[in-house]
Amino acid sequence: MELIELQGISKYYLTGDIKTPVLDEITLKIGRGEFVALMGPSGSGKTTLMNLLGCLDSATGGHYWLDSEDVGAMNLEARARLRSMKIGFIFQNFNLLARTTALDNLLMPLTYSTEKMSGDEARRRAVALLDRVGLSNRMDHEPSRLSGGQQQRVAIARSLMNRPPLIFADEPTGNLDSKTSEEVLALLETLNQEEGVTIILVTHDENVARHARRIIRIRDGRVEADEVRLPPASVQNAEPPQARSSGFMTQLVETIRTSLIGLRRNTLRAALTALGIIIGIASVIAMMEIGNGSAKSIQRTVASMGANNLTVFPGSAASGGVSFGSGSVMTLTPDDVIAVSNQCPAVRAAAPIVRSRTQVVFGNKNWVPSSIFGTTPAFLAIREWSMSQGEMFSDRDVRNANKVLVLGQRVVKELFGDQNPVGKEIRLNNVPFQVRGVLSRKGANMMGMDQDDIVLAPWTAIKFRVSAASLSNTNQSSASTATSSVNTLNKVYPGTTAMYPARSETQIANNPMPVRFVNIDQILAVSTSTEAMPQAIAQITNVLRERHRLQPGEPDDFSIRDMTEVTKALSSTTTMMTNLLLVVALISLVVGGVGIMNIMLVSVTERTREIGLRMAVGAPPKRILQQFLTEAILLCFLGGAVGILIGRLTAILVSWILRWPTEVSPAAIIAAFAVSASVGIIFGYYPAWKASRLDPITALRYE
Ligand code: ADP
Numbered sequence: 001m002e003l004i005e006l007q008g009i010s011k012y013y014l015t016g017d018i019k020t021p022v023l024d025e026i027t028l029k030i031g032r033g034e035f036v037a038l039m040g041p042s043g044s045g046k047t048t049l050m051n052l053l054g055c056l057d058s059a060t061g062g063h064y065w066l067d068s069e070d071v072g073a074m075n076l077e078a079r080a081r082l083r084s085m086k087i088g089f090i091f092q093n094f095n096l097l098a099r100t101t102a103l104d105n106l107l108m109p110l111t112y113s114t115e116k117m118s119g120d121e122a123r124r125r126a127v128a129l130l131d132r133v134g135l136s137n138r139m140d141h142e143p144s145r146l147s148g149g150q151q152q153r154v155a156i157a158r159s160l161m162n163r164p165p166l167i168f169a170d171e172p173t174g175n176l177d178s179k180t181s182e183e184v185l186a187l188l189e190t191l192n193q194e195e196g197v198t199i200i201l202v203t204h205d206e207n208v209a210r211h212a213r214r215i216i217r218i219r220d221g222r223v224e225a226d227e228v229r230l231p232p233a234s235v236q237n238a239e240p241p242q243a244r245s246s247g248f249m250t251q252l253v254e255t256i257r258t259s260l261i262g263l264r265r266n267t268l269r270a271a272l273t274a275l276g277i278i279i280g281i282a283s284v285i286a287m288m289e290i291g292n293g294s295a296k297s298i299q300r301t302v303a304s305m306g307a308n309n310l311t312v313f314p315g316s317a318a319s320g321g322v323s324f325g326s327g328s329v330m331t332l333t334p335d336d337v338i339a340v341s342n343q344c345p346a347v348r349a350a351a352p353i354v355r356s357r358t359q360v361v362f363g364n365k366n367w368v369p370s371s372i373f374g375t376t377p378a379f380l381a382i383r384e385w386s387m388s389q390g391e392m393f394s395d396r397d398v399r400n401a402n403k404v405l406v407l408g409q410r411v412v413k414e415l416f417g418d419q420n421p422v423g424k425e426i427r428l429n430n431v432p433f434q435v436r437g438v439l440s441r442k443g444a445n446m447m448g449m450d451q452d453d454i455v456l457a458p459w460t461a462i463k464f465r466v467s468a469a470s471l472s473n474t475n476q477s478s479a480s481t482a483t484s485s486v487n488t489l490n491k492v493y494p495g496t497t498a499m500y501p502a503r504s505e506t507q508i509a510n511n512p513m514p515v516r517f518v519n520i521d522q523i524l525a526v527s528t529s530t531e532a533m534p535q536a537i538a539q540i541t542n543v544l545r546e547r548h549r550l551q552p553g554e555p556d557d558f559s560i561r562d563m564t565e566v567t568k569a570l571s572s573t574t575t576m577m578t579n580l581l582l583v584v585a586l587i588s589l590v591v592g593g594v595g596i597m598n599i600m601l602v603s604v605t606e607r608t609r610e611i612g613l614r615m616a617v618g619a620p621p622k623r624i625l626q627q628f629l630t631e632a633i634l635l636c637f638l639g640g641a642v643g644i645l646i647g648r649l650t651a652i653l654v655s656w657i658l659r660w661p662t663e664v665s666p667a668a669i670i671a672a673f674a675v676s677a678s679v680g681i682i683f684g685y686y687p688a689w690k691a692s693r694l695d696p697i698t699a700l701r702y703e
């Protein structure tokens with residue numbers, strides 16, 4: 001079969017409802033190695049025929065076989081591949097890529113070639129071709145610095161890059177003076193003679209046509225005359241390029257490179273386009289970091305106020321339907337505290353609390369602190385409290401029930417004034433205690449109670465040495481009031497003879513009860529974080545229920561209180577802030593995305609000719625889409641990167657100048673990248689799709 005076979009090819013254009021026939025039943029064959037001049041008056045359908053032959057356009061009737069392949073049955077993709085592998089185009093107006101060197105113009109068709117080639121190899125081939133057309137000293141020149149003849153020679157070299165067996169030239173000398181025309185034609189003749197390249201040249205100039213071996217004249221869409229002047233040149237059987245798809249990575253790298261070149265050509269515009277994304281991302285990052293920082297510091301403040309604290313109270317006793325209220329049964333033991341702090345992962349620390357209310361005396365001054373707590377050193381860690389003077393008593397002091405204590409600021413002020421209390425001895429309920437240290441100032445709590453009006457001592461000392469008189473109110477009994485009231489009465493009306501000699505207070509103080517029979521008033525615990533509060537509560541409940549041997553269904557013999565309201569208020573504030581930020585971010589990103597879409601559409605219009613050319617040299621629609629999409633994504637991505645940088649810088653400056661707390665948010669940075677890339681995809685897709693749907697002929701003609 002011949003290289004080209006046309007059978008009854010017709011073509012008409014539809015303008016509205018009117019059919020304009022252009023080609024009418026053309027049947028012809030062109031063999032390998034021919035140099036054909038297609039001649040005819042203007043408007044006779046030469047260009048139309050050539051576009052059909054070049055697989056840029058499809059006929060409305062008839063059959064076309066190119067190298068034994070039925071072109072009519074091919075889809076856009078297959079035609080693009082055919083153009084890339086078998087056809088080179090030379091246009092009247094050269095159609096070189098502007099602001100691109102001659103060398104890069106030559107390399108462009110390779111981008112869409114299925115032939116696998118290394119960068120060096122490609123360069124060598126381009127250099128050889130430029131040398132061949134006599135432009136070896138103009139390789140780095142851009143089209144604007146080349147004469148018309150030189151530009152056309154670059155175009156000829158470009159058409160040869162993929163080593164096609166077939167070259168179409170539409171009025172290649174139409175824009176050249178006669179001398180340059182002769183040079184260009186001589187070049188084509190050599191190509192035909194020496195390499196056997198089949199050339200089909202459209203012209204209306206007899207002088208041009210004389211260079212051809214065969215002249216086909218058409219008029220009104222019909223072949224009018226067909227004159228063979230010379231036999232076809234001999235065809236060297238060049239190895240046809242193997243159809244291999246080049247690697248995905250190389251293709252991607254090439255696409256990104258092309259996109260970068262495209263962006264760099266219009267740096268200012270690209271920067272302005274990306275500004276929306278930059279501002280959006282930067283503000284999100286900055287606000288996230290500042291917001292995170294302040295949320296953390298609020299959290300710390302609230303935590304120091306005791307938001308993460310949990311208090312376990314003993315259960316309530318009820319008798320005959322009458323409740324005695326919480327704490328009326330003593331159910332918590334020091335061992336419970338140890339179990340809670342050891343067995344609950346969500347509990348950071350736990351401490352027992354034994355309460356007492358009694359007078360504190362120093363010298364001639366006395367004071368009744370609002371809280372006298374017997375506890376362990378863990379208390380300070382739980383309340384996030386520090387010492388301002390001296391030191392906290394130790395676990396050893398707790399074990400030995402040592403008579404030592406630390407004072408809150410208020411107590412110090414009431415008893416000591418400006419004196420240093422550390423090392424002094426004060427009396428609690430007539431028991432002498434040594435002051436170990438002074439707590440730092442805490443101020444009022446959320447209920448307005450002065451937290452500095454406090455005395456802390458080992459719970460053993462408070463239990464056995466200070467409150468020892470009421471020791472009998474231990475062990476699951478709600479009858480404590482009765483005993484103490486008897487005691488009180490005994491004190492009010494002391495009998496002359498003691499029927500049962502009672503232990504004196506000193507005796508009691510010196511003979512502590514064994515710990516295992518002892519109950520404590522409260523357990524103070526702290527969860528590892530605000531989020532872990534519910535877990536901490538659940539874990540404490542489990543541990544205590546198990547220790548107290550409560551059957552399922554039996555009510556708890558203790559109750560747990562936390563600062564749920566405070567925690568809720570805190571988390572709702574942060575959630576609201578985050579949501580607000582998200583809305584702001586979304587708005588700015590949509591605005592930025594619309595900006596990108598707008599500029600991409602402009603870019604597609606602006607580069608219509610370039611798109612047409614790329615399609616003509618074999619770019620399938622898919623690749624055009626890929627390229628514009630990559631460009632949009634790259635733009636967004638770069639914008640996102642710059643935005644992240646600016647956002648981080650702003651946050652750093654804010655923490656530096658305003659001393660606001662900030663906190664880096666890796667999640668926000670990752671999200672910013674993801675979002676900017678998606679904005680690129682979403683808003684870049686339509687322009688890219690529009691570009692890929694362009695008709696190559698219309699695009700090439702676009703002014
Ligand atoms: P030539 O290259 O021989 O000068 P063309 O092939 O460009 O002629 O055009 C042949 C005829 O087809 C002309 O009459 C032209 O007006 C018509 N034609 C070309 N392209 C279109 C088109 N896209 N829509 C309608 N008519 C067209």
Ligand code: MG
Pocket residue numbers: 046047048
């Ligand atoms: Mg024409």
